[in-house]
Amino acid sequence: xxxxxxxxxxxxxxxxxxxxxxxxxxxxxxxxxxxxxxxxxxxxxxxxxxxxxxxxxxxxxxxxxxxxxxxxxxxxxxxxxxxxxxxxxxxxxxxxxxxxxxxxxxxxxxxxxxxxxxxxxxxxxxxxxxxxxxxxxxxxxxxxxxxxxxxxxxxxxxxxxxxxxxxxxxxxxxxxxxxxxxxxxxxxxxxxxxxxxxxxxxxxxxxxxxxxxxxxxxxxxxxxxxxxxxxxxxxxxxxxxxxxxxxxxxxxxxxxxxxxxxxxxxxxxxxxxxxxxxxxxxxxxxxxxxxxxxxxxxxxxxxxxxxxxxxxxxxxxxxxxxxxxxxxxxxxxxxxxxxxxxxxxxxxxxxxxxxxxxxxxxxxxxxxxxxxxx
Numbered sequence: 001x002x003x004x005x006x007x008x009x010x011x012x013x014x015x016x017x018x019x020x021x022x023x024x025x026x027x028x029x030x031x032x033x034x035x036x037x038x039x040x041x042x043x044x045x046x047x048x049x050x051x052x053x054x055x056x057x058x059x060x061x062x063x064x065x066x067x068x069x070x071x072x073x074x075x076x077x078x079x080x081x082x083x084x085x086x087x088x089x090x091x092x093x094x095x096x097x098x099x100x101x102x103x104x105x106x107x108x109x110x111x112x113x114x115x116x117x118x119x120x121x122x123x124x125x126x127x128x129x130x131x132x133x134x135x136x137x138x139x140x141x142x143x144x145x146x147x148x149x150x151x152x153x154x155x156x157x158x159x160x161x162x163x164x165x166x167x168x169x170x171x172x173x174x175x176x177x178x179x180x181x182x183x184x185x186x187x188x189x190x191x192x193x194x195x196x197x198x199x200x201x202x203x204x205x206x207x208x209x210x211x212x213x214x215x216x217x218x219x220x221x222x223x224x225x226x227x228x229x230x231x232x233x234x235x236x237x238x239x240x241x242x243x244x245x246x247x248x249x250x251x252x253x254x255x256x257x258x259x260x261x262x263x264x265x266x267x268x269x270x271x272x273x274x275x276x277x278x279x280x281x282x283x284x285x286x287x288x289x290x291x292x293x294x295x296x297x298x299x300x301x302x303x304x305x306x307x308x309x310x311x312x313x314x315x316x317x318x319x320x321x322x323x324x325x326x327x328x329x330x331x332x333x334x335x336x337x338x339x340x341x342x343x344x345x346x347x348x349x350x351x352x353x354x355x356x357x358x359x360x361x362x363x364x365x366x367x368x369x370x371x372x373x374x
Contacts, residue, residue: 049098049099050096050097050098050111051093051096051097051098051099051108052093052096053093053094053095053096054092054093055092055093056090056091056092056093057069057091057092057093057099057106057108058090058091058106059089059090059091060089061089062104063089063091063104063105063106064104064105064106065091065105065106065107066100066102066105066106066107066108067107067108068093068094068095068097068107068108068109068110069091069092069093069094069106069107069108070091070092070094071089071090071091071092072090072092091106093108094108095108095110095113096110096111097109097110097111098111112214114140114141114142115139115140115141115253115254115255116141116191117139117141117145117184117187117191117192117193117254118184118187118230118253119184119185119186119187120183120184121183121184121230121253121254122181122182122183122234122235122250122252122253123139123145123181123182123183123184123193123195123252123253123254123256124139124179124180124181124205124210124250124252124254124256124257124258125137125138125139125145125179125180125181125182125195125252125254125256126138126177126178126179126180126256127147127174127175127176127177127178127179127180128144128176129144129176130170130171130174130175130176132167132170133148133149133150133162133167133170134146134147134148134149135147135170135174137180137182137195139193139195139252139254139256140212140254140255140256141191141192141193141254142191143190143191143192143193144192145184145192145193145194145195146192146193146194146195147174147180147182147194147195147196147197148194148196149162149166149167149170150162151185151194151195151196151197151198152173152174152196152197152198152203153197153198153200153203153293154166154173155293155294172294173294174204174294175296178204178205178296179204179205179206179210179258180197180202180203180204180205181197181201181202181203181205181250181252181258182195182196182197182202183195183196183197183199183202201235203293203294204293204294204295204296205250205258205260206260206295206296206297206298206299207260207261207263207298207299207301208248208258208259208260208261208309209258209259209260209309209310209313210256210257210258211256211257211259211313211316211317212255212256212257213227213228213255213257213316213320213326214227214255214320227255227325227326228251228252228253228254228255228257228325228326228327229325229326229327230253232327232328232329233327233328234250234251234252234253234328235248235249235250235251236248236249236328237249237262238308238312238332238335240304240305240308241308241339242304242307242308243304244304244305244307244308244309245261245262245302245304245305245308246261246262247259247260247261247262247305247308247309247312248260248261248262249312249328249331251326251327251328251331257316257326259309259312259313260309261299261301261305261309263299311335311338312331312335314338314359315331315334315335315338315359315367316331316334317359318334318359318364318367318368319331319334319367319368319371321364322364322365322368322371322372324368324371324372330371330372331371333370333371333373334367334368334370334371336370337366337367337369337370337371338359338363338367341359341363341366341367
């Protein structure tokens with residue numbers, strides 16, 4: 001029996017698109033002519049949609065791949081094969097997220113990822129390690145951030161070079177487990193951030209509650225999902241209802257949030273117990289910076305204030321569960337809606353303190369709907 005040897009053929013390209021379907025070019029126009037000879041220049045979901053890992057973003061060679069994408073390697077054709085090799089310009093997503101275009105660069109912004117530090121970000125962190133001249137801070141990034149001893153304000157407003165005596169007293173400023181609010185001063189080549197608390201707006205946090213939210217900080221309106229919005233106001237004071245007084249809210253871009261009792265300027269402290277609320281010139285820093293800014297002792301907080309702090313925490317948790325971006329506008333809308341829900345619950349004759357403060361079920365849906373209302 002004769003044996004017939006067939007020439008090898010290349011496998012079918014699983015990433016190639018059908019030629020007879022409508023395709024979209026780089027400018028967003030749709031080709032309705034059905035020309036089979038035209039190569040597919042498809043940029044999928046470029047208008048706010050979501051791509052999944054392994055999905056083709058585009059196979060147009062004019063685009064360059066960025067973060068969150070990869071390009072298939074080119075296969076060399078066999079000597080006996082007459083078929084051309086499949087194109088190697090196909091850009092494929094490696095993470096689930098939205099496609100972003102920067103000139104001719106395509107990248108995929110992930111829906112959920114660890115925080116990526118950027119210079120100027122306001123972050124809330126926790127001290128995890130004390131070293132000789134610096135602290136290691138957890139800011140929800142892939143690498144621990146560092147806070148040098150030279151990047152903080154010493155008590156008494158001493159602007160001088162740090163000495164060995166300051167290194168011996170390093171634990172009197174920040175110790176393991178302490179919370180602080182700081183600003184990203186620099187980002188190193190390996191992605192680690194360097195922080196500073198030289199401004200009186202930053203420093204140790206006390207008199208409040210710490211909570212975290214999932215998601216990733218970024219510009220508002222990119223995709224619907226939880227996370228702190230970077231481009232919005234992150235620190236403000238709430239005039240709480242029900243006699244709660246003033247409450248400070250600090251939204252860290254890294255997803256760490258601090259809600260605390262407001263301490264006035266006359267008492268030497270301010271936002272989150274970290275610093276004074278007003279702008280202080282460099283000449284007055286010696287008067288304002290005292291050992292109280294590094295105190296770990298909480299002040300007495302009234303029951304009404306604690307109740308409103310817990311209400312704000314519940315509102316933020318409801319927003320995160322509902323997939324709403326966390327910023328000043330959504331938090332204040334959710335807080336107002338929770339007060340209305342409490343009033344309606346009181347009118348229905350519920351007992352005082354029973355079932356009125358819990359945000360869940362239908363109450364949570366109403367709060368989320370109020371926060372999303374424009």
